[in-house]
Amino acid sequence: MRAGPSPEEIRRHNLGTLLRHVHLGGPASRAVLADRMGLNRSTIMALTAELTGAGLVREELPKDTGRAGRPSLVVRPESDRVYVLAFDVGVDRLIAARVGLGGTVLDRREMVRPREGFELADVVGVLAGFARQMVRKTQSDTVCVGAGAAFCGMVRRSDGMVRFGPNIGWVDEAFGTELSRRLGLGLPVSVDNDANLGALAEHERGAGVGCDNLIYLHGDVGIGGGIIVGGRLLGGEGGYGGEVGHMVVKPVGGLACGCGSHGCLEAEVGERALLAAAERSPELIGREAVRSVVDAADRGDIAARDALHQVGDWLGIGVANLVNIFNPGLVIFGGTLREIYLGSAAQVRSRMATNVLAVSRERVRLRTPALGDDATLVGAAELAFSEVLTNPLEVLARATA
Amino acid sequence: MRAGPSPEEIRRHNLGTLLRHVHLGGPASRAVLADRMGLNRSTIMALTAELTGAGLVREELPKDTGRAGRPSLVVRPESDRVYVLAFDVGVDRLIAARVGLGGTVLDRREMVRPREGFELADVVGVLAGFARQMVRKTQSDTVCVGAGAAFCGMVRRSDGMVRFGPNIGWVDEAFGTELSRRLGLGLPVSVDNDANLGALAEHERGAGVGCDNLIYLHGDVGIGGGIIVGGRLLGGEGGYGGEVGHMVVKPVGGLACGCGSHGCLEAEVGERALLAAAERSPELIGREAVRSVVDAADRGDIAARDALHQVGDWLGIGVANLVNIFNPGLVIFGGTLREIYLGSAAQVRSRMATNVLAVSRERVRLRTPALGDDATLVGAAELAFSEVLTNPLEVLARATA
Numbered sequence: 001m002r003a004g005p006s007p008e009e010i011r012r013h014n015l016g017t018l019l020r021h022v023h024l025g026g027p028a029s030r031a032v033l034a035d036r037m038g039l040n041r042s043t044i045m046a047l048t049a050e051l052t053g054a055g056l057v058r059e060e061l062p063k064d065t066g067r068a069g070r071p072s073l074v075v076r077p078e079s080d081r082v083y084v085l086a087f088d089v090g091v092d093r094l095i096a097a098r099v100g101l102g103g104t105v106l107d108r109r110e111m112v113r114p115r116e117g118f119e120l121a122d123v124v125g126v127l128a129g130f131a132r133q134m135v136r137k138t139q140s141d142t143v144c145v146g147a148g149a150a151f152c153g154m155v156r157r158s159d160g161m162v163r164f165g166p167n168i169g170w171v172d173e174a175f176g177t178e179l180s181r182r183l184g185l186g187l188p189v190s191v192d193n194d195a196n197l198g199a200l201a202e203h204e205r206g207a208g209v210g211c212d213n214l215i216y217l218h219g220d221v222g223i224g225g226g227i228i229v230g231g232r233l234l235g236g237e238g239g240y241g242g243e244v245g246h247m248v249v250k251p252v253g254g255l256a257c258g259c260g261s262h263g264c265l266e267a268e269v270g271e272r273a274l275l276a277a278a279e280r281s282p283e284l285i286g287r288e289a290v291r292s293v294v295d296a297a298d299r300g301d302i303a304a305r306d307a308l309h310q311v312g313d314w315l316g317i318g319v320a321n322l323v324n325i326f327n328p329g330l331v332i333f334g335g336t337l338r339e340i341y342l343g344s345a346a347q348v349r350s351r352m353a354t355n356v357l358a359v360s361r362e363r364v365r366l367r368t369p370a371l372g373d374d375a376t377l378v379g380a381a382e383l384a385f386s387e388v389l390t391n392p393l394e395v396l397a398r399a400t401a
Numbered sequence: 402m403r404a405g406p407s408p409e410e411i412r413r414h415n416l417g418t419l420l421r422h423v424h425l426g427g428p429a430s431r432a433v434l435a436d437r438m439g440l441n442r443s444t445i446m447a448l449t450a451e452l453t454g455a456g457l458v459r460e461e462l463p464k465d466t467g468r469a470g471r472p473s474l475v476v477r478p479e480s481d482r483v484y485v486l487a488f489d490v491g492v493d494r495l496i497a498a499r500v501g502l503g504g505t506v507l508d509r510r511e512m513v514r515p516r517e518g519f520e521l522a523d524v525v526g527v528l529a530g531f532a533r534q535m536v537r538k539t540q541s542d543t544v545c546v547g548a549g550a551a552f553c554g555m556v557r558r559s560d561g562m563v564r565f566g567p568n569i570g571w572v573d574e575a576f577g578t579e580l581s582r583r584l585g586l587g588l589p590v591s592v593d594n595d596a597n598l599g600a601l602a603e604h605e606r607g608a609g610v611g612c613d614n615l616i617y618l619h620g621d622v623g624i625g626g627g628i629i630v631g632g633r634l635l636g637g638e639g640g641y642g643g644e645v646g647h648m649v650v651k652p653v654g655g656l657a658c659g660c661g662s663h664g665c666l667e668a669e670v671g672e673r674a675l676l677a678a679a680e681r682s683p684e685l686i687g688r689e690a691v692r693s694v695v696d697a698a699d700r701g702d703i704a705a706r707d708a709l710h711q712v713g714d715w716l717g718i719g720v721a722n723l724v725n726i727f728n729p730g731l732v733i734f735g736g737t738l739r740e741i742y743l744g745s746a747a748q749v750r751s752r753m754a755t756n757v758l759a760v761s762r763e764r765v766r767l768r769t770p771a772l773g774d775d776a777t778l779v780g781a782a783e784l785a786f787s788e789v790l791t792n793p794l795e796v797l798a799r800a801t802a
Contacts, residue, residue: 001418001421001422001437001438002418002438002439003411003414003415003418003438003439003440003444004406004410004411004412004414004415004418005405005406005411009405010404010405010406011405013404013405014404014405017402017403017404017405020402021402036402037402037403037404038403038404039404043404154758154760163760164758164759164760211638213636213637213638213642225726227726229630229631229633229635229637229642230630230633230635230636232630232631234630234631234727235614235631235728236614236630236727236728236729236761237612237614237728237729237730237764237765238728238760238761238763238764239728240728240758240760240761241614241630241726241727241728242726242728243725243726243728243758243761244725244726246725246756246757246758247722247725247726248650248718248721248722248756249649249652250652250653251650251651251718252651252653259758261755261756317649317652320649321648321649321722322726324644324645324647324648325626325628325642325643325644325645325648325723325726326635326637326642327636327637327638327639327640327641327642327643327644328637328638329638354662355647355649355662356647357555357565357641357644357647357660358565359555359564359565359639359641360637360639360641360644362639363638363639364638
């Protein structure tokens, strides 16, 4: 338990908070910022002047306000000048993007990742190549202030080491370090689990804005969870928290899971379970195959509908357990779980009604991501922005040195 | 996102932090406090002077330090003068205690609660009676700075309303308000779920000191969970988080649970499950009956041993799920789960080995409470102290007005 902050720490906090307001909330007048931050306008003016001097924001006269008197200047993030690199490694796809301060995707590359024979060096090579193409196209006065990546597995946050990626076959691969080296920008790459970053993105920019207790479930081949508790991402001792896919829901007679156990939520609800239950040919895999089952069920295909109902029942048990444990305001179904949830919402809701305690059922809503398929990528960008939003002037000085 | 704190907020924070240090850590020299809080000694001296003036701490010369030079004065909490009232309502027992600043139990009363025909008015009557007896014995210069209660069910923290106590048969009972009224001290009573308070107590004073991610499981008739995430108690939207007892572990053929569902952890591992599996007569209930099964298993009673192994296997599944979800450093088994865990540790550990992902298994330890059966009561006292530790001078001024 430390003493309260020093004046220098408060100044840094206030600079970061002002920048975060315009980054997340968009351009805002000094008057509005003063109100939101609980500061007077002269302090806001001084903070804005520092951020303007560093090239992080600019001030503009607002469009005609229709009111008499001198209008309050509007503070706007320098979205074209200050950017981050964001990466998303799913089992089936690789994405790289250049995202401007304020959250605008300025440029973007994507490819399908082959499931076989595409290892660390290949993944890093593709992503670094995409980044180089995008950086080459930027103006000379632009500045890259960070890099972040979402990965479909368990990541050690301190150095971006992938500890375990059961559905991609990686164990202890130095993904963050290697990607940073191949980028050659002298920037570390912050890495986190994709579901964690989906949760972060939906909390800051999506369906979860204003909700400080939410669960984001991400379906890829497996099922990941990102959980916001009291406004902060649940990390746990090593940053591996949120592995809800390996909650055992079917202890007797459960399907084998990539983790080595049986009856995990991921084994009963993931891609393989759905496709097998729908009696799809083993060659059909991936996001499109999952969507085709949901579409077929919509069109009245009995096998597809039964498969979806069966999977939805297990999903409902998993969600009900999580709602009892976390008492969240919101559960968001992302990735392929978006379609699976939409196709089996009746089963999920039925389990909620049976298994969730009334006091926790009162306030929880079930939703799909406002950011759609980009939730994890947007989260990677937010992870990359986090340092400049904590300590704007130093990070910018370092990036432009 | 607000601006950084004002000088007045920082001063209040520093006063509270210093008081918290001596409350939790015991008497400490000014030099040690300066070091722990990252402040210089003159600031510590000024803060201590204010707390001394208010009668919250006193300063003393240390015992002979054996070193030359002027020794640093030792700051000591006024444990005999400043106290709280703490209450613990379990299914089978009612406890009231008077606890001094610094955490010393100064006085204590306890009774067995009959399972039938002992409702809100009876419980509140007994607790208020105990409190009056204890307060009557205090010196005239003592001051009560708060009251807190642990309850074996789901509690709305804002007003201490018991929303649901399945094992005690309460729904929407105004426990906090009613206890406050019957105490007649003009003090509100803060109420929280007993497992939450057990977690808080073990985190601040017990097995979990220094571990910011821990799970405390409390066995009474049911099973409750208190979970510390990133150093803070998991509350959720309504304060009902941590209801791990209603995680479904046996979806097919599970036992009926007091919540209306089937196959909940509490139904498979709680008192009734253990006693039924051990073929005990239905008249045998409560903590002693549970202990007698564990003792019998120890002595080689086959039915008792089998029952304990069966219950331990379900407990292991529940714990493994929680470890995957939270990546905690510590799981603590309290209340009757202490004995059940000690009697079935092999089953629990076996499930951990099978079902917990290796990266989360690396750092988790399984323990019993350092505070023993008093964890929930100590937590109630800490809840009662929380306001004076946040805002010492105002709370003391109000209490002595």
